[in-house]
Amino acid sequence: MSLLLLLACPALQSPTGPAPAPWPDSRREVVTDSIFGEQISDPYRWLEDEKSPEVQGWVEAQDSYTRRYLGAIPGRQALADRFRELYFVDQVGTPVMTDSRLFYGHQLPDKNKSMLVYREAGSAEKVLLDPNGWSADGTVSLGDWYPTEDGSKVAFQRSENNSDEAELRVIDVATQEVSKIDVIAGAKYASVSWTPDGKGFYYEWLPTDPSIPEDQRPGYTEIRYHALGTDPAKDPIIHPALKDPTTFLESSLSFDGRYLLVYRFHGWTAADVYFKDLGSPGAAPLTGPTEFQPLIVGQPALYSVIPWQDQFYISTDDGAPRSRILVADPKNPARDAWKELVPEQTNATLEGFDIVGGQLVVAFLKDVASVLKVYALDGKEIREIPLPTIGTASLPSGQPDQDQAWFSFSTFSQPREVYQTSIRDGGSTVWAKVNIPADTSKYQVDQVFYTSKDRKKIPMFLVHRKDVTPNGNVPTLLYGYGGFEVSLTPGFRSSILPWLDMGGVYAVANIRGGGEYGKEWHEAGMRFNKQNVFDDFIGAGEYLVQSGWTRSERLAIYGGSNGGLLVGAVMTQRPDLWGAVICGVPLLDMLRYHLFGSGRTWIEEYGSAEVEPEFRNLLAWSPYQKIKDATAYPALLMMASDHDDRVDPLHARKFVAAMQHAQVDPATPMLLRVERNAGHGGSDNVSKSVESSADMYAFLKERLGVR
Numbered sequence: 001m002s003l004l005l006l007l008a009c010p011a012l013q014s015p016t017g018p019a020p021a022p023w024p025d026s027r028r029e030v031v032t033d034s035i036f037g038e039q040i041s042d043p044y045r046w047l048e049d050e051k052s053p054e055v056q057g058w059v060e061a062q063d064s065y066t067r068r069y070l071g072a073i074p075g076r077q078a079l080a081d082r083f084r085e086l087y088f089v090d091q092v093g094t095p096v097m098t099d100s101r102l103f104y105g106h107q108l109p110d111k112n113k114s115m116l117v118y119r120e121a122g123s124a125e126k127v128l129l130d131p132n133g134w135s136a137d138g139t140v141s142l143g144d145w146y147p148t149e150d151g152s153k154v155a156f157q158r159s160e161n162n163s164d165e166a167e168l169r170v171i172d173v174a175t176q177e178v179s180k181i182d183v184i185a186g187a188k189y190a191s192v193s194w195t196p197d198g199k200g201f202y203y204e205w206l207p208t209d210p211s212i213p214e215d216q217r218p219g220y221t222e223i224r225y226h227a228l229g230t231d232p233a234k235d236p237i238i239h240p241a242l243k244d245p246t247t248f249l250e251s252s253l254s255f256d257g258r259y260l261l262v263y264r265f266h267g268w269t270a271a272d273v274y275f276k277d278l279g280s281p282g283a284a285p286l287t288g289p290t291e292f293q294p295l296i297v298g299q300p301a302l303y304s305v306i307p308w309q310d311q312f313y314i315s316t317d318d319g320a321p322r323s324r325i326l327v328a329d330p331k332n333p334a335r336d337a338w339k340e341l342v343p344e345q346t347n348a349t350l351e352g353f354d355i356v357g358g359q360l361v362v363a364f365l366k367d368v369a370s371v372l373k374v375y376a377l378d379g380k381e382i383r384e385i386p387l388p389t390i391g392t393a394s395l396p397s398g399q400p401d402q403d404q405a406w407f408s409f410s411t412f413s414q415p416r417e418v419y420q421t422s423i424r425d426g427g428s429t430v431w432a433k434v435n436i437p438a439d440t441s442k443y444q445v446d447q448v449f450y451t452s453k454d455r456k457k458i459p460m461f462l463v464h465r466k467d468v469t470p471n472g473n474v475p476t477l478l479y480g481y482g483g484f485e486v487s488l489t490p491g492f493r494s495s496i497l498p499w500l501d502m503g504g505v506y507a508v509a510n511i512r513g514g515g516e517y518g519k520e521w522h523e524a525g526m527r528f529n530k531q532n533v534f535d536d537f538i539g540a541g542e543y544l545v546q547s548g549w550t551r552s553e554r555l556a557i558y559g560g561s562n563g564g565l566l567v568g569a570v571m572t573q574r575p576d577l578w579g580a581v582i583c584g585v586p587l588l589d590m591l592r593y594h595l596f597g598s599g600r601t602w603i604e605e606y607g608s609a610e611v612e613p614e615f616r617n618l619l620a621w622s623p624y625q626k627i628k629d630a631t632a633y634p635a636l637l638m639m640a641s642d643h644d645d646r647v648d649p650l651h652a653r654k655f656v657a658a659m660q661h662a663q664v665d666p667a668t669p670m671l672l673r674v675e676r677n678a679g680h681g682g683s684d685n686v687s688k689s690v691e692s693s694a695d696m697y698a699f700l701k702e703r704l705g706v707r
Helices: 003-007 053-071 076-087 214-220 494-501 519-523 527-546 562-573 599-606 612-621 650-662 686-704
Strands: 032-035 038-041 101-107 115-120 126-129 140-147 153-160 167-172 192-194 200-205 222-227 237-239 247-253 259-266 270-277 293-296 303-308 311-316 324-328 339-342 349-356 359-366 369-375 381-385 404-411 414-422 428-433 443-451 457-465 476-479 505-509 555-560 580-584 635-641 670-675
Touching: 038 612, 053 650, 053 670, 053 686, 076 494, 076 686, 101 140, 115 140, 126 153, 140 192, 153 192, 192 247, 200 247, 214 247, 214 599, 222 247, 237 247, 259 303, 270 303, 293 303, 303 349, 311 349, 324 349, 339 359, 443 527, 457 494, 457 527, 476 527, 494 505, 494 686, 505 527, 527 555, 527 562, 527 599, 527 612, 555 562, 555 686, 562 580, 580 686, 635 650, 635 686, 650 670, 670 686
Parallel strands: 476 505, 476 555, 555 580, 580 635, 635 670
Antiparallel strands: 032 038, 101 115, 115 126, 140 153, 153 167, 192 200, 200 222, 222 237, 247 259, 259 270, 270 293, 303 311, 311 324, 324 339, 349 359, 359 369, 369 381, 404 414, 414 428, 443 457, 457 505
């Protein structure tokens, strides 16, 4: 029988599968911390040391056990075959426009990694960077890339194992030669701002000195300038390090090269903005430390500034929780002299803006769906850019002095399309689209609103086949994130199609902590309000059961990173509500998260165990500390990456070990899957994504009893 026929038959079966062998042992040791008078036990502290041979052996044993278990699930190979069809397709990204060329990513159906390509007017596409040939084992990755304004050169990030740690390199487009001189280590989180003449760029530099404590390293970020053809070790420091690991620096240069902006971010809720007037467009770059003039400092708000024609155009949530756009004169930058251009909307949240074709292009979210509008520079609304239906659109990309722009659009049931539009005249045409080997017309998307514990209304999307209706027994996968003002919008995910074809429901809860409804929605789910996030997600699960869609035994949850924290928390708070849990690259030991990786940059979001009120708040819900012995927990598939240098995999290791010890039913699997040669975002190798998805959905299929 073909896979398509199998997927069309959602008959139920008992959660049979491979008889689980005892998982590998995890020794416990007596480790106790006294924190503000509380005695905190940490029996798996030894699993924090990834360099320890014992830990490496433990990881190998756990991962091997997991892969044997998942590989023995009936139908797992059929899933892999289907994901291979869905993932190995021809698709392009939204182009970046320069004076003479368009640059964009292009994934070919016979390649494991996306390439950087370019196109000149009237010419065919040409490959510029193809990471598929960079290493024999596919472990070297292409990160972000930044073309010059004239399109003659591109700076790009090159990393090992798709990790955040990277180096910057430069390629000449005409000769296709990568410079052997312009190689900059310490480009973790670096962005590039080219000077208009393309002779150099400003960037963020992070030292790689191993003597710097890991948790302090973010505070050593500097703003530097690199002149092409010079030794990067001698790049002048333009803005020194702040030596505060909770605050991080970013810089950007105006399109004409006159104004250099420096942002000092305090978490994800506030930013101080400074600027330097270099005197004239195309002015000579800075060659050493300089004094920056404050634009806005000390306010509990975020700001994004675009200089254009000697004015600063500013989006901010200062005085407007859903954000607005103002304009300031850099010669008189006092806050009370700013003029409002686009006021805060009563029914939509401003997501971002840019200047394209001499106009303001603005992206809004209205009940979690995209709205694009064009405004004149004086704030007068010109038009709305039509979108095909309710879905997710990217902010149009273009040049401030050129009319053409490009944006992408998709829905849960419509694959991504890239549109070309005229800012001056309006109207959009399809520039590129993804052809997925699936009949997406058979899927239906509904948006519902349910009530959380404190009576707050929370939106949620439900995606399913049109012939699937509530019967109290539909296998359901619930996804969430709930942090850092990240909005979960209705974009296409080919990974969910086999699940939908098996008769499943895919649900996305737009819980607090995200940015769907602006600053207040985010702040209602951070720090001392974090429990709201978990209550909202639990409320989503209860709604799916009470509204007749499913039952707890057939309800699974999934989240990654901060979303991994989310599912870890609700797994420990309501183990009875879920049939299975998939937890990816998570934070879980919230009393020690700030001591590893980029943890201290997240203190503004979560709080710190070094401050007593924040410690007590964290202790109340930290998933690792909330695990109770001899408890019937739902089945767990932990998905970690061995080169995750953003969220340390120690969280995954310790949580799985503790769960295996606590699980009262040894027939309920507690699994750790480790993606090799992968970073926080997983692997950029399509073949590995195929295997990862096959494992994930085979696990769901087996645990929820789906055929």
